[in-house]
Amino acid sequence: MNRFENKVCVVTGAGSGIGQATALAFAREGARVLVADVNVAGGEATVNQIAALGGTAIFMSVNIAEQQQVEAMVARAVAEWGRLDCAVNCAGVTGGVSAPTHEYPDAAWAQNVAVNLNGTWFCLKAQLAQLLKQGGGTIVNIASAAALKGHPNNIGYCATKHAIVGMTKTAAIEYATNNIRVNALCPSAIETPMIMDGRLNLRNNPELKVKFTNDQAMKRMGRPDEVADVALWLCSDQSSFMTGHAMTVDGGMFA
Incomplete structure (x- = not known):
């Protein structure tokens, strides 16, 4: 099934984890994919994997916290392939620390705001402008389960992921009659480098990994491809x- 044959898709954070899985999934279904990430090695690896599948992709180094880089990303996709059909905004950070709110570092707060909040806003703004020009398209913003509930000791991440849902809902209303759909995905614990090797370091913290697993009714962590499949569905005509x-x-966390 090639739901995205000759469609043009931009995926941020596509050098690893959910973003990489999403870029690969789009390519398998015929899309031309702009792979965007600050991680050059990871982004180039994603493009190489897509090429090995027989797909079409280009890599662009993009720091979504820099508005000009985001605008250049959208312009590059249009220059390369003539349009933009789908965007999945996956790039994000956790802030790298765990601390109660009164001790939460200003630097970690600022990083979360710069990337998760401002970065997603810059992506949304540039993508919507292009979709308006061409008469429609779809956007999926990757939020988090932490966008729907409190997340102790990580207020920066929790607050900015909540904000992504607010931006998503606002844009969805504003552009609903312009043939533009905007949705958010809220994954729980997914086996990605961010959660396994980052702030929580679940790879080396088996007790905490068990806790995260037990928070989900299915008693396991999710896979990046399981999130990617839903992102593609939200970008497809099947969710029109x-x-x-x-x-x-x-995995049933909110059941």
């Missing part, structure tokens, strides 16, 4: 009457 949703991919 859906916009403004914050859809959980959570």
Whole structure:
């Protein structure tokens, strides 16, 4: 099934984890993919994997916290392939620390705001402008289960992921009659480098990994491809009457 044959898709954070899985999934279904990431080695590896599948992709080094780089990313996709059909905004950070709110470092707060909040806003703004020019398209913003509940000791991440849902719902209403759909995905614990090797370091913290696993009714962590599959569905015509949703991919965490 090639739901995205000759469609043009931009995926940020596509050098690893959910973003990489999403870029690969789009390519398998015929899309031309702009792979964007600050991680050059990871982004180039994604492009190489797509080439090995027989797909079409280009890599662009993009720091979404820099508005000009985001605008250049959208312009590059249009220059390369003439349009933009789908965007999945995956790039994000955790802030790298765990601390209660009164001790939470200003630097970690600022990093979360710069990337998760401002970066997603810059992506959304540039992508919407292009979709308006050409008469429609779809956007999926990757939020988090932490966008729907409190997340102790990580207020920066929790607050900015909540904000992504707010931006998503606002844009969905504003552009619903312009043939533009905007949705958010809220994954729970997914086996990605961010959660396994980052702030939480679950790879070396088996007790904490068990806790995260037990928070989900299915008693396991999710896989990046399981989130990617839902992102593609939200970008496809199969979800043509859906916009403004914050859809959980959570193994039953919110059941």
